């Protein structure tokens with residue numbers, strides 16, 4: 526097993542004067558009890574772009590992604606320090622209302638996890654909890670979200686059908702529709718296509734590329750082709766740190782760090 530120098534890093538900084546940063550972390554550390562899973566990650570995510578988080582298993586990609594909308598709060602013994610900056614607010618502050626914050630920073634998980642309810646109710650459930658009751662408005666949001674998730678044409682005549690009767694790929698696009706129904710600014714996705722066949726995967730990828738017009742997307746993926754196909758930026762994680770962060774094109778053609786080069790070319794370790 527090759528040893529890599531964890532201090533040898535290359536992290537691009539965005540030009541902050543353009544106000545193009547949707548979300549950023551500053552020296553983020555995450556501990557599970559005594560195990561430090563994220564060791565000081567500072568990254569900026571550009572608005573209306575897709576950023577992929579890549580790296581070997583156990584390097585902290587999911588932990589980092591889940592921290593961005595405080596999903597790790599729900600795990601006992603977790604401690605998070607550093608800042609998560611969103612519109613001049615530190616989302617890691619105790620004062621933040623996590624329920625409200627997740628309206629702005631939505632998440633889609635690895636396995637499609639629709640509720641055991643109708644397609645329509647899957648999308649309206651959270652909206653109703655957030656106080657939206659007007660039927661016409663709800664109908665419109667259901668239609669727009671399903672269209673944005675490229676599912677409307679397939680389900681528009683069966684909105685009362687159980688979501689569990691959809692295929693895996695359709696269920697995952699329903700979960701994306703459910704997340705965007707809340708109109709978040711940021712969409713976090715943790716390996717959203719890893720449980721899907723190649724055709725469903727390419728539909729999800731197409732959906733994400735279309736969605737970046739309206740959303741800033743951060744996605745964890747193990748699939749190198751996927752990262753290079755869909756993302757504008759890529760961060761290479763290794764042992765709880767980011768060793769390299771740059772435009773995806775550079776990461777896959779001219780990486781500056783040896784570990785990144787080895788990883789993306791399949792010669793890692």
Ligand SMILES: Nc1ncnc2c1ncn2[C@@H]1O[C@H](COP(=O)(O)OP(=O)(O)OP(=O)(O)O)[C@@H](O)[C@H]1O
Nearest residue numbers: 557560562580581582583584585586587588589600
């Ligand atoms: N709920 C948890 N409780 C304790 N330790 C955890 C928990 N989740 C992750 N870890 C540990 O944190 C480290 C990072 O794990 P994480 O799942 O974030 O990595 P990953 O890069 O997403 O891995 P994979 O690609 O395999 O999904 C690992 O050492 C893992 O064992």
